[in-house]
Amino acid sequence: MKFIKSLAMLSTLLSFAVAGTFVDDSEIGLRKISVKDENSVTLRDVNYSAQPAGLSTRFDRAFENAPPMIPHDLDGLLPITTELNMCTTCHLPEFANDVGSTPVPKSHLVDLRSGEDNEGVLDGSRYNCVQCHTPQAKVNIAIQNNFKPEFFYKDGNSSSNLMDILNEGVK
Template identity: 70%
Template sequence: MKKIILVCLSIACVWAAGINDESIGLRKVSLMDENKVKIEDINYSAQPPGMSTRFDRSFENAPPMIPHDLDGLLPITTELNMCTTCHMPEFAKDVGSTSVPKSHLVDLRTGKDDKGMLDGSRYNCVQCHAPQANTEPLVKNKFHPNFRDEKSKTSSNLIDILNQGVK
């Protein structure tokens, strides 16, 4: 209930201040008129798995972006996940792909080791991992990540540092 009141108050403040709804969103069109929506043609990587250039992570332990084409790999379901055929630890080294980190093989809610199996809450890879695209960001920023070491640009140590500072 508090959230609804806050949202309503926020909208009322924007309306009372006379802020044009075209200046609020990233699209710079009226938020009330979906007829003016222009869907951009985004150039995603068309390279097949293993042939593309990988981007560094945006920050330490950020989910890496998907550097290859996803044709034939979607949809991802609990019964069929094509990502695991290359990215599970037992296959990754042989095919030269990035292995899922140890954090994906543990139930982070309970700490239970899933004994080499992908945790059930981690099956939907594209929930966190997005395809790389050749596009300009909608909003410029000056953020530059600080990695603890060079390896952190391409791999995760989340499971090892997850409880750092927790007593």
């Protein structure tokens, strides 16, 4: 059966080749260069927020429980390592209220694999903040989007309820 499926796929590919309908990899995506060519990639000039922490304006979340974007300048805060994470000096719950920052949500203080509460300690798998959270930037949008998020609870555009709904629908 696998052999027959493989023959069918090969036949389809050959028909595209004969018809001349292959699309060159430089014609796909937004870069318009070969996907194998990393030497011709030029980074766009991006205007990231230069506002210091506490003075910046936050963007709403893109969708419910989306990681919020970083509204402030990151100079002096990177790189983030397991030994040194400057984000935690303001965003752990015990510091956040004093400095007026957004505290990390409960989901960051729990081992989501075991469900074990880390009692206020950032979970080890969550140390690299910029893996999910990216700096806000003023950019020209390459492709317009008319997506409008719908938030199912009152503060969904600015806070997370992930721990409350994580197992919703799971039996």
